[in-house]
Amino acid sequence: MPKLPTMKDVAKAANVSVMTVSRSFKKDSSVSAETRERILNIAEEMGYLFDSVASNLRSQRSGFVAAIIPSINNANFADYLRAFSNRLMEEDLQVLLGYTDYDIQEEERLVEQLLRRRPEAIVIVGGQHTYRARRLLVNSGVPVVETWDLPPLPIEHVVGFSNVATMEPMIEHLISQGFKRIAFIGGDAERDTRGAERQRGAARALDERGMDALRQIAAGQPPIAMREGAEAMAKLLDSQPDTEAVICVSDLSAFGALTECMRRGVRVPEDIALAGFGAFGISGISVPTITTVDPHPRDIGLRSAELVISLLRGSEKEIGPTCIEIEPTLIVGESTG
Amino acid sequence: MPKLPTMKDVAKAANVSVMTVSRSFKKDSSVSAETRERILNIAEEMGYLFDSVASNLRSQRSGFVAAIIPSINNANFADYLRAFSNRLMEEDLQVLLGYTDYDIQEEERLVEQLLRRRPEAIVIVGGQHTYRARRLLVNSGVPVVETWDLPPLPIEHVVGFSNVATMEPMIEHLISQGFKRIAFIGGDAERDTRGAERQRGAARALDERGMDALRQIAAGQPPIAMREGAEAMAKLLDSQPDTEAVICVSDLSAFGALTECMRRGVRVPEDIALAGFGAFGISGISVPTITTVDPHPRDIGLRSAELVISLLRGSEKEIGPTCIEIEPTLIVGESTG
DNA sequence: ATGAAAGCGCTAACAG
DNA sequence: CTGTTAGCGCTTTCAT
Numbered sequence: 001m002p003k004l005p006t007m008k009d010v011a012k013a014a015n016v017s018v019m020t021v022s023r024s025f026k027k028d029s030s031v032s033a034e035t036r037e038r039i040l041n042i043a044e045e046m047g048y049l050f051d052s053v054a055s056n057l058r059s060q061r062s063g064f065v066a067a068i069i070p071s072i073n074n075a076n077f078a079d080y081l082r083a084f085s086n087r088l089m090e091e092d093l094q095v096l097l098g099y100t101d102y103d104i105q106e107e108e109r110l111v112e113q114l115l116r117r118r119p120e121a122i123v124i125v126g127g128q129h130t131y132r133a134r135r136l137l138v139n140s141g142v143p144v145v146e147t148w149d150l151p152p153l154p155i156e157h158v159v160g161f162s163n164v165a166t167m168e169p170m171i172e173h174l175i176s177q178g179f180k181r182i183a184f185i186g187g188d189a190e191r192d193t194r195g196a197e198r199q200r201g202a203a204r205a206l207d208e209r210g211m212d213a214l215r216q217i218a219a220g221q222p223p224i225a226m227r228e229g230a231e232a233m234a235k236l237l238d239s240q241p242d243t244e245a246v247i248c249v250s251d252l253s254a255f256g257a258l259t260e261c262m263r264r265g266v267r268v269p270e271d272i273a274l275a276g277f278g279a280f281g282i283s284g285i286s287v288p289t290i291t292t293v294d295p296h297p298r299d300i301g302l303r304s305a306e307l308v309i310s311l312l313r314g315s316e317k318e319i320g321p322t323c324i325e326i327e328p329t330l331i332v333g334e335s336t337g
Numbered sequence: 338m339p340k341l342p343t344m345k346d347v348a349k350a351a352n353v354s355v356m357t358v359s360r361s362f363k364k365d366s367s368v369s370a371e372t373r374e375r376i377l378n379i380a381e382e383m384g385y386l387f388d389s390v391a392s393n394l395r396s397q398r399s400g401f402v403a404a405i406i407p408s409i410n411n412a413n414f415a416d417y418l419r420a421f422s423n424r425l426m427e428e429d430l431q432v433l434l435g436y437t438d439y440d441i442q443e444e445e446r447l448v449e450q451l452l453r454r455r456p457e458a459i460v461i462v463g464g465q466h467t468y469r470a471r472r473l474l475v476n477s478g479v480p481v482v483e484t485w486d487l488p489p490l491p492i493e494h495v496v497g498f499s500n501v502a503t504m505e506p507m508i509e510h511l512i513s514q515g516f517k518r519i520a521f522i523g524g525d526a527e528r529d530t531r532g533a534e535r536q537r538g539a540a541r542a543l544d545e546r547g548m549d550a551l552r553q554i555a556a557g558q559p560p561i562a563m564r565e566g567a568e569a570m571a572k573l574l575d576s577q578p579d580t581e582a583v584i585c586v587s588d589l590s591a592f593g594a595l596t597e598c599m600r601r602g603v604r605v606p607e608d609i610a611l612a613g614f615g616a617f618g619i620s621g622i623s624v625p626t627i628t629t630v631d632p633h634p635r636d637i638g639l640r641s642a643e644l645v646i647s648l649l650r651g652s653e654k655e656i657g658p659t660c661i662e663i664e665p666t667l668i669v670g671e672s673t674g
Numbered sequence: 675a676t677g678a679a680a681g682c683g684c685t686a687a688c689a690g
Numbered sequence: 691c692t693g694t695t696a697g698c699g700c701t702t703t704c705a706t
Contacts, residue, residue: 047476052453054683078410116389139384262624285563287599391699
């Protein structure tokens with residue numbers, strides 16, 4: 001393996017000091033245009049590659065922002081992350097990604113691992129954290145933003161929405177369509193805390209309206225995907241066939257539930273209505289289309305990025321904790337017709 | 338913002354040298370068990386967090402492996418990445434992720450950005466690269482692994498499969514089912530080069546068997562998702578209604594195509610057969626299930642990780658370029674019944 | 675088993 | 691506009 005040249009090598013080749021080479025790589029530092037161009041050419045020719053590691057150490061700015069999400073294989077989190085990282089890229093910040101697989105122990109491990117890389121900020125999908133993870137985040141010395149939720153006790157900043165409240169318009173809609181006996185298909189509450197909040201939200205909304213209690217169907221360990229949705233639907237159709245409408249924790253599980261209905265010849269929405277969450281691509285194209293809620297992942301990503309950027313600029317010193325609330329949108333599809 | 342304590346601070350508090358603190362954080366270095374425990378306790382109490390940046394600089398080992406994929410929102414790449422990063426994690430290596438959005442200019446930018454972080458190896462989804470990206474990779478001084486393809490001129494190592502060859506069993510299957518007039522729905526060939534290769538593979542396989550030429554339906558810019566699949570299917574049904582079978586560049590577009598058929602009352606497979614690629618969750622659960630090809634993303638990830646690890650261990654000095662071929666599997670579903 | 679000195683590659687701070 | 695000096699926080703190396 002040939003060792004890469006350093007600034008010193010470039011400086012020698014260009015007959016200037018290392019400092020001049022260093023400055024040539026910064027946009028707005030004072031080097032004569034011709035010197036800079038000459039140096040950059042020599043560097044490119046030598047195959048010189050700027051060393052961020054060394055630069056970071058000296059300048060005490062890593063250029064990293066850490067992002068923690070539950071799952072990498074989830075269109076909502078992917079959209080969110082894209083919007084987030086695209087905006088940060090414009091400010092020359094790079095995202096250092098970690099995913100927890102819905103496990104708070106793993107989250108704690110990740111938080112520590114990522115903080116060792118000295119990110120300039122950390123953005124984490126909200127919900128429950130271990131005690132130690134919280135402590136690490138609080139003492140990290142960098143801005144912390146929790147997203148996708150409105151935690152009751154935020155660590156610092158928040159960009160999200162209430163998973164509980166998001167079920168109000170959904171229940172309202174189902175009731176207005178005349179559905180009375182309503183079920184919820186969701187995963188283990190310990191792991192998918194945001195999903196569990198939607199379940200609680202649905203239960204509460206029914207309760208407040210004096211309706212029959214929510215029928216809760218457990219679909220196993222998150223992530224709850226299509227197959228789990230189908231299995232849970234089978235369980236529901238077998239055990240409580242008089243159910244009139246089903247809300248699923250996500251569009252994927254809702255589609256899985258839909259396929260189970262199709263295989264059994266149960267018509268949606270004539271025999272049973274169906275709703276999901278997330279506004280994934282499939283909810284808008286399946287037959288029938290599925291009623292869902294759009295949490296606006298790109299907005300969450302963009303607003304989080306803007307918040308991080310303004311916190312790092314730090315023009316307004318010591319702004320208190322910010323809470324930016326995103327309003328999810330109910331999208332009525334054919335499945336609750 | 339309170340500044341984080343350094344090893345020096347911990348050393349002072351523990352009345353030892355920085356070196357002893359440093360050693361206490363390495364697994365197999367010689368510190369007495371009681372000293373180590375005492376130091377680690379003090380460090381935890383002070384909120385000390387190991388600084389990877391400084392450690393990397395001195396030891397010239399970043400602990401990073403760079404991974405470049407076309408899209409983050411793709412279950413196949415997500416599965417691949419999970420398998421890859423989970424294996425690397427066991428060796429205390431962290432993945433530094435970049436996604437190109439199917440743009441080779443963006444890929445070039447990413448390669449440079451990631452190399453500045455001095456990864457110990459770089460794993461990139463194969464296909465076309467810009468001249469400069471190739472040059473950067475070749476001169477990077479670290480192992481380069483191309484995946485998900487078998488490039489004709491590999492940069493160095495390869496873990497993948499032939500996208501061309503993968504269409505042979507598919508065409509064979511369709512012909513054996515009696516389908517003759519076959520179409521392919523795919524995205525822009527400049528961008529999704531692996532998808533384009535599957536299209537070429539299908540065309541060639543038909544050609545070699547003396548069948549009618551492949552009917553090629555353009556579905557726009559990658560990534561081709563459900564909606565694009567539905568639109569392309571509409572185009573096909575309008576323009577060439579005598580088509581007997583359609584291969585789509587991915588399962589998502591195949592499902593989109595299926596929904597278009599459902600909306601039109603075109604029966605699958607009675608009126609037209611349908612196949613996809615990728616063995617995404619939806620192909621196994623939709624009604625009908627969709628015939629597809631499983632490229633074994635987790636195998637690619639795991640084998641890539643193993644390769645990287647053995648290259649970094651470097652026990653066998655200077656092993657030549659390795660090519661590990663993964664065999665995709667045809668999965669016959671109800672859609673080509 | 676522990677410590678002292680040197681330095682990884684770069685940039686802050688200051689000088690000219 | 692350019693150069694010099696010092697040092698970021700850690701680990702390598704050598705000494706004890």
